[in-house]
Amino acid sequence: xxxxxxxxxxxxxxxxDEFEKYTSISxxxxxxxxxxxxxxxLSKTFADKNIEPQDKLILDSLIGLISSKSLRQTxxxxxxxxxxxxx
Numbered sequence: 001x002x003x004x005x006x007x008x009x010x011x012x013x014x015x016x017d018e019f020e021k022y023t024s025i026s027x028x029x030x031x032x033x034x035x036x037x038x039x040x041x042l043s044k045t046f047a048d049k050n051i052e053p054q055d056k057l058i059l060d061s062l063i064g065l066i067s068s069k070s071l072r073q074t075x076x077x078x079x080x081x082x083x084x085x086x087x
Contacts, residue, residue: 006031008031013027016030016031
């Protein structure tokens, strides 16, 4: 295992800490499990789509692979950005 530092929003940390009280599963273990599952799903996506690593960012090659049921535009990212900019 290798150590990394990540920044989490306070509401996510609160949920993880609350979950830990009920299950005795540490915040770190929950984060590791979530990242491991994400990595497994990304690996499957890469294998299914025959995506080869390139010089560009690897996540850029996912553009167009995820279809949206709706073409409606949202501003979810903007809302998230505002949460991080609040002191």
